[in-house]
Amino acid sequence: MAGRSPPRTARAADLPTSNSVAAFDSVGPVEPPLPDGPSQPASGAHRRRLPKLRSRWWVAGAAAAAGLALTGCQLPTFGAYRGATSQGQDAFKLWQGFFIAGSIVFLIVLFLILWAVVRYRRQADTIPLQTQYHTLFEIMYTVVPVVFVLILFGFTFVTENEVDAVTSKQVTVNVTAFQWGWEFQYPNYDVKVLGVETEDPAMVIPANEQVRIYLRSADVIHGFYVPEFNFSRYAQPGVTNQFNLDVVHPGTYRGQCTQFCGLYHSLMFFQVKAVTSSQFQAWVQQQQSQPSSSTSIAHAKSKLGSGGYRATTTGTVKTTSSVGSATTTGGA
Amino acid sequence: MTDVINPPITLPGSAGGVHVPAAHDGHADHHEDHGPSGLLKWLTTTDHKVIGLSYMITSLCLFYVAGIMALGIRVQLATPSGSFVSFQQYNELFTMHGSLMLYLFAGPFAFGGLANYIVPLQVGAPDMAFPRLNALSYWLYLTGSITMLLGFFVAGGAADFGWVAYAPLSSAVYTPGAGADVWIMALALTGFSAIFTGVNLVGTIFYLRAPGMTMFRMPIFTWNMLVTGILILIAFPVLTSALIMLFCDRHFGTHIYDVIGCTTTATAGHPAVPDPSACGSPVLWQNLFWFFGHPEVYILALPYFGIATEIIPVFSRKPVFGYKGMVFATMSIAALSTGVWAHHMFTTGVVLLPFFSLLSLLIAVPTGIKFFNWIGTMWRGQIQFQTPMLFCIGFLLAFLMGGVTGVMLAAPPIDFFTHDTYFVVAHFHQVLFGTAVFAGFAGLYFWYPKMFGRMLNDHLGKWHFWLMFVGFWLTFMPQYIVGLKGMPRRVATYPGDLGWQIYNDLSTAGAFVIAISFAVLLVNLWISWRRPVPAGDNPWDGHALEWFTTSPPPHHNYTHLPPIRSERPTWDYNHPDHPSLHHGTKAPGGPPGDGSGGTREKVPVA
Numbered sequence: 001m002a003g004r005s006p007p008r009t010a011r012a013a014d015l016p017t018s019n020s021v022a023a024f025d026s027v028g029p030v031e032p033p034l035p036d037g038p039s040q041p042a043s044g045a046h047r048r049r050l051p052k053l054r055s056r057w058w059v060a061g062a063a064a065a066a067g068l069a070l071t072g073c074q075l076p077t078f079g080a081y082r083g084a085t086s087q088g089q090d091a092f093k094l095w096q097g098f099f100i101a102g103s104i105v106f107l108i109v110l111f112l113i114l115w116a117v118v119r120y121r122r123q124a125d126t127i128p129l130q131t132q133y134h135t136l137f138e139i140m141y142t143v144v145p146v147v148f149v150l151i152l153f154g155f156t157f158v159t160e161n162e163v164d165a166v167t168s169k170q171v172t173v174n175v176t177a178f179q180w181g182w183e184f185q186y187p188n189y190d191v192k193v194l195g196v197e198t199e200d201p202a203m204v205i206p207a208n209e210q211v212r213i214y215l216r217s218a219d220v221i222h223g224f225y226v227p228e229f230n231f232s233r234y235a236q237p238g239v240t241n242q243f244n245l246d247v248v249h250p251g252t253y254r255g256q257c258t259q260f261c262g263l264y265h266s267l268m269f270f271q272v273k274a275v276t277s278s279q280f281q282a283w284v285q286q287q288q289s290q291p292s293s294s295t296s297i298a299h300a301k302s303k304l305g306s307g308g309y310r311a312t313t314t315g316t317v318k319t320t321s322s323v324g325s326a327t328t329t330g331g332a
Numbered sequence: 333m334t335d336v337i338n339p340p341i342t343l344p345g346s347a348g349g350v351h352v353p354a355a356h357d358g359h360a361d362h363h364e365d366h367g368p369s370g371l372l373k374w375l376t377t378t379d380h381k382v383i384g385l386s387y388m389i390t391s392l393c394l395f396y397v398a399g400i401m402a403l404g405i406r407v408q409l410a411t412p413s414g415s416f417v418s419f420q421q422y423n424e425l426f427t428m429h430g431s432l433m434l435y436l437f438a439g440p441f442a443f444g445g446l447a448n449y450i451v452p453l454q455v456g457a458p459d460m461a462f463p464r465l466n467a468l469s470y471w472l473y474l475t476g477s478i479t480m481l482l483g484f485f486v487a488g489g490a491a492d493f494g495w496v497a498y499a500p501l502s503s504a505v506y507t508p509g510a511g512a513d514v515w516i517m518a519l520a521l522t523g524f525s526a527i528f529t530g531v532n533l534v535g536t537i538f539y540l541r542a543p544g545m546t547m548f549r550m551p552i553f554t555w556n557m558l559v560t561g562i563l564i565l566i567a568f569p570v571l572t573s574a575l576i577m578l579f580c581d582r583h584f585g586t587h588i589y590d591v592i593g594c595t596t597t598a599t600a601g602h603p604a605v606p607d608p609s610a611c612g613s614p615v616l617w618q619n620l621f622w623f624f625g626h627p628e629v630y631i632l633a634l635p636y637f638g639i640a641t642e643i644i645p646v647f648s649r650k651p652v653f654g655y656k657g658m659v660f661a662t663m664s665i666a667a668l669s670t671g672v673w674a675h676h677m678f679t680t681g682v683v684l685l686p687f688f689s690l691l692s693l694l695i696a697v698p699t700g701i702k703f704f705n706w707i708g709t710m711w712r713g714q715i716q717f718q719t720p721m722l723f724c725i726g727f728l729l730a731f732l733m734g735g736v737t738g739v740m741l742a743a744p745p746i747d748f749f750t751h752d753t754y755f756v757v758a759h760f761h762q763v764l765f766g767t768a769v770f771a772g773f774a775g776l777y778f779w780y781p782k783m784f785g786r787m788l789n790d791h792l793g794k795w796h797f798w799l800m801f802v803g804f805w806l807t808f809m810p811q812y813i814v815g816l817k818g819m820p821r822r823v824a825t826y827p828g829d830l831g832w833q834i835y836n837d838l839s840t841a842g843a844f845v846i847a848i849s850f851a852v853l854l855v856n857l858w859i860s861w862r863r864p865v866p867a868g869d870n871p872w873d874g875h876a877l878e879w880f881t882t883s884p885p886p887h888h889n890y891t892h893l894p895p896i897r898s899e900r901p902t903w904d905y906n907h908p909d910h911p912s913l914h915h916g917t918k919a920p921g922g923p924p925g926d927g928s929g930g931t932r933e934k935v936p937v938a
Contacts, residue, residue: 079816080749091745098743102736109703113728116710120648121717127910128714132651134915141704142657145697153690156743160685163745179506215681220501221614223679223752227818230749234680237500238591238611241681258752258820260494262501263419266823 081228084253084274086246087163088230094159095230101152163231166244169212171280173203177215177222177235177257178297180264191287195270196300202271206280207250215241218297223258226272232258247274378463381885383470384449385783388776390474391441396850397481398432401425403847406840412828422824423492424511428483430495431515434632435522436477438768442635443564444473444529446775447557449783451533453878454554456542456896458888461535462528469528476521483514491515494822496625497578499589499617504582513582516575523572530564533557542877544896548659551876551899552652555659556638559666560631566670567627574620587612615682622673630669632764634662636771637702640724643778644706646872647721648713651900651912654705661698661705668695678747685744692742699735703728718872719793723774726801730766734759737812752822755815758808765804773853781867784860785883792856799849806842810835875900 078099083089174185181196184203195201205211215224217235225232233241257268275283368376377383404425408414417425448466452459460466483490488509493502502512537550537558550558580586590612645652652658668691674683675692706728715721737759741747750756773796780788814835819826826832870879879902881890894905898912 079813081816081818088749091749094743094745095740098740098746102740106732106736109707109732110729112704112707113710113725113732116707116713117715117725120710120713120715122649122714124714126714127649127907128712130651130910130913131712131915132653132655132912134654134708137708137915138654138657138701138704142697142701145700146694149693149696152739152743153686153693156689156693156745157686159743159745160689163748164685220506221498223820225749225752225818225820227749230745232679232748232751236614236680236682238614239680239682243681254818256818256820259498260423260501260752260822262493262506263423265423266419266825269827 081230083230084226084228084247084249084251085231086248087165087244088228089248090159090162091230094155097155098152101148105148164243166212166242167210169210169244171206171209172212172214173205174214174216175203175224175235176218176297177224177261177268178218178301179220179262180257180268181297181300182268182270183218183297186284189284189288191284193287194297194300200269200271202252202273203255204273204275204280204283205245205247206277207247207274209277210244210246213243213245215243220261221259222261222268224255225258226253226255228253229272234259245272247272250274250276378459378467379887380448380452380460380463380466381783383466384445384447386470387440387448387473388445390477391437391445394432394477395437395441398429398437399847399850401429401432403843405429406836406843408824409826409836410833410840412826412833414825417824419824420489420492423822424484424490426822427491427494427515428480431480431491431519433764433768434495434628435519436473436480438632438764438772439526439628440473440522441768441772442639443526443533443557443560443631444469446639446772446779447533447560447635448529450779450878451554451557452536452540453782453881453885453889454551454876455537455540455545456877456890456893457536457540458890460532461540462532465528466532469525469532472521472525472528476518476525479514479521480518483511483518486510486514496621497617498621499578499581499614500591502578502582502617503590503592505590505592513579516579516582520572520575523568523575526564526568527572530561530568533561534565537561542890542893542896544901545877548656549896549899549901551638552641552655552658552662553635553638553876556634556641556662559662560634563627563631563634563666563669567624567631570620571624571628574617574624577620578617581612589614589617615677615680618677618680619673622676623670625676626673627666627669629763630665633767634665636727636767636775637662639771639775639778640706640727641702642876643720643724643774644709646778646874647718647724648710648715649873650709650713651875651903652705653708653711654701655899657701658705661701664698665695668698675742675747678744679751689742689744693739696735696739696742703732703735718777719788719790719797720774720778720872722794722797723770723777726797726804727766727770727774730762730770730804734762734764734766738763750815752820753815754811754819754821757821758811758815761808761811762804765808769800770804778872779878780860781871782878782883782885784864785867786860786864787867787871788856788860789865792852792859796849796852796856799852800846803842803845803847803849806845807839808842810838810842870902870906873903873906875903877901880905 075096077092078096080092080095081088083092172187174183174187176183176185181194182201182203184193184201186192193201193203213224215233215235216239217237219237221237222235223232224235229245229247231243231245233243235241251274253272253274255270255272257265261268374382374386404417405422408416408422408425448460451457486509488511490511491497491507491514493507493512497512497515500506537554541550577586577588581588581590591614592612641652641658672688672692672695674688677683678685678688717725737755741750741756741759777788777793780786814832817830817832817835819830819832819835826836867883869881869883871883872879876899877893877896878885880894894901898904900912904911
């Protein structure tokens with residue numbers, strides 16, 4: 001939602017991503033063996049069986065894709081977030097490309113199914129021609145999808161490297177997920193934020209720069225997921241995952257554990273607050289000046305076990321109606 | 333070929349193990365016929381048809397139980413702070429819903445039920461290759477299923493870690509109850525059941541084919557069951573051994589999947605370094621589980637592709653288009669399916685993304701071939717929309733949608749923000765509902781006349797279809813949208829201020845429409861039980877061998893067989909003037925349907 005409302009501003013991060021939009025223009029027309037509109041009607045003898053219909057659809061699909069491409073960045077979001085990070089924006093472009101490509105394939109196949117169902121419904125009690133093979137046609141619908149898939153893979157590969165790139169950074173955050181909360185520790189500043197369940201602990205990071213996240217788990221597998229970043233990653237015991245976040249639109253973004261992690265998985269929220277660099281420094285100093293709430297993960301979990309935590313939770317409680325009747329099985 | 337409902341006909345000389353059913357060797361294996369009757373007969377039978385029916389009835393009961401659990405899940409999610417069940421109960425519900433549907437319904441209904449019944453008939457065999465092993469399979473399956481349901485009655489409740497049982501959540505530390513152990517035991521039992529069935533299917537198809545039934549004359553359903561059997565033998569032993577290791581972790585102090593006691597050194601700004609010598613690996617569970625789990629997806633899908641490939645030609649009155657392409661597509665899917673497991677693990681950060689992404693995308697190619705072949709089969713046919721065909725068209729549309737979103741999920745950057753959200757839930761429900769339910773119940777409507785000699789009501793069947801079709805799209809399309817908005821799966825509650833409720837309400841409404849459709853099926857079965865309408869031996873003008881015998885088939889299946897000269901022996905017998913043609917060849921003798929004979933072209937002749 002927040003990703004949709006602000007007008008798109010020109011940023012350095014847009015350069016590579018708008019290139020990938022342009023590159024995706026070719027996805028629609030690539031699938032037909034002859035990509036250029038004018039040459040399509042003369043597409044060979046094997047088309048004779050399904051004559052104008054297919055080529056007409058190719059043309060329509062190509063025209064639709066070209067029309068969408070001309071509008072450039074104004075492509076619809078197709079339900080996804082535009083991405084509040086540069087990495088998320090790259091993933092979003094790939095999503096748009098896949099959605100368009102997938103829709104074209106979906107519509108073509110859907111049309112063929114419905115056409116066959118309507119056109120060849122039984123009208124007489126005769127036995128139709130018992131055709132079983134059409135070698136040329138079968139080769140065509142094997143080779144064309146292979147080419148199509150390889151093109152999709154090419155875009156995937158490029159985007160994937162952009163999203164997963166771990167480049168130079170200034171700020172580092174050690175994120176530790178646990179049953180059922182998050183700890184954000186800033187090793188360079190000796191600052192720690194910790195919160196369980198519905199307390200929505202906030203990870204404050206500077207916007208418009210690469211922030212390195214080291215992601216770990218203190219117990220079971222969790223998922224670090226910020227919908228508007230178009231990104232998630234597992235937090236796993238025994239594994240340290242690292243990735244960069246480069247938030248291009250300052251703001252507060254909601255996050256949630258996605259990997260099922262036990263009883264209160266549903267309540268494992270957090271926030272990411274992306275602020276300007278100076279605001280970030282001010283926040284750090286404020287945190288450092290506060291007497292350190294030397295809460296540890298173990299301490300937080302012990303509160304969970306005793307039930308004291310839930311009784312005292314106030315503020316942004318999303319739901320508590322079911323909590324009372326639940327029983328704790330975790331936290332040995 | 334009578335039109336009345338007969339008890340199985342006793343054949344003279346239907347000798348066990350000899351695949352020439354009409355052989356009169358005087359040494360007949362008649363223990364079924366002269367042996368016990370009633371309940372004792374059912375308990376002691378080794379007849380593939382009785383075992384197949386037992387499998388189908390059991391798995392259908394479990395399907396209804398798991399469906400009711402799904403309704404519970406949907407009621408809980410109908411409001412943001414749903415209080416229909418507690419968190420603990422909710423976690424048990426979705427775990428058992430998934431476990432029942434995947435392990436105990438979708439697989440066993442196909443490879444235990446329909447395959448057990450149909451494959452020996454389609455290859456012209458008197459029974460499965462190992463009838464007693466077959467019976468053992470069923471009893472293991474039944475005991476495993478009961479064991480899994482008993483989880484609800486142990487202290488601490490049933491397993492509550494999801495059907496994937498990710499370590500270390502499934503360890504004794506985080507899931508201490510006996511419900512988890514019961515779950516592991518149940519899967520070990522049904523795992524062995526599946527392995528034995530796989531052995532039986534492969535053995536039957538390789539060794540018990542009737543004279544003339546060459547490999548490339550087998551119906552596609554049988555082909556798919558062969559490949560499924562091989563996939564079972566690849567995948568299920570991995571699951572069973574992984575479960576045994578999990579059990580060891582829980583009870584015998586091994587640390588195969590957990591990192592308890594594993595020392596790490598975390599320094600400021602640097603990642604913690606695990607000490608490998610002291611560490612188990614939670615990722616190992618995921619690798620082993622999905623090495624089973626992804627072939628399992630195709631173990632659940634290929635049989636249903638086979639069902640659709642049997643039904644669409646019959647109701648289009650044409651042979652399967654691209655028969656050999658279909659076979660090779662099935663084999664390609666199976667081969668690729670053993671190399672794509674880590675696409676369930678893209679967000680773990682520890683798998684080679686490009687390799688698994690490319691292989692996953694490539695599966696779209698053989699699947700696409702199947703789609704074009706199904707369309708090619710209908711093309712220029714004479715399509716009749718009886719219930720089985722309607723369900724098959726529903727399958728095509730559902731699976732098309734599930735397949736297209738599957739291609740999207742094969743791209744890691746897209747998977748990063750859809751993984752573990754309702755987008756994935758919608759995707760795999762469209763795939764699995766499309767196959768196991770749409771195609772599975774197409775198979776039920778299609779073969780029910782063969783199994784019981786009586787028809788299901790076509791009118792009620794169409795009601796069942798249309799209600800289910802509407803309910804299906806209403807349930808799962810909103811889940812794509814709410815998933816893209818960021819709703820994670822397996823949550824018992826969600827914030828009310830995010831606009832997710834309307835999508836969840838649509839889903840819940842759709843789920844109840846599906847439930848009504850299955851009530852219609854029960855009515856239909858009841859009516860056919862009380863007021864049977866005789867079916868005859870071949871009510872659909874079927875193609876494969878099973879339509880040549882009586883309905884229901886006699887004890888050892890065939891008193892005599894037609895000549896098997898193509899993959900459509902029954903069609904050839906009934907329509908000698910209409911053999912399969914290669915494109916460009918003319919219909920023999922004259923235009924189609926004029927009845928004049930002619931030379932057979934491009935038809936393999938023994």
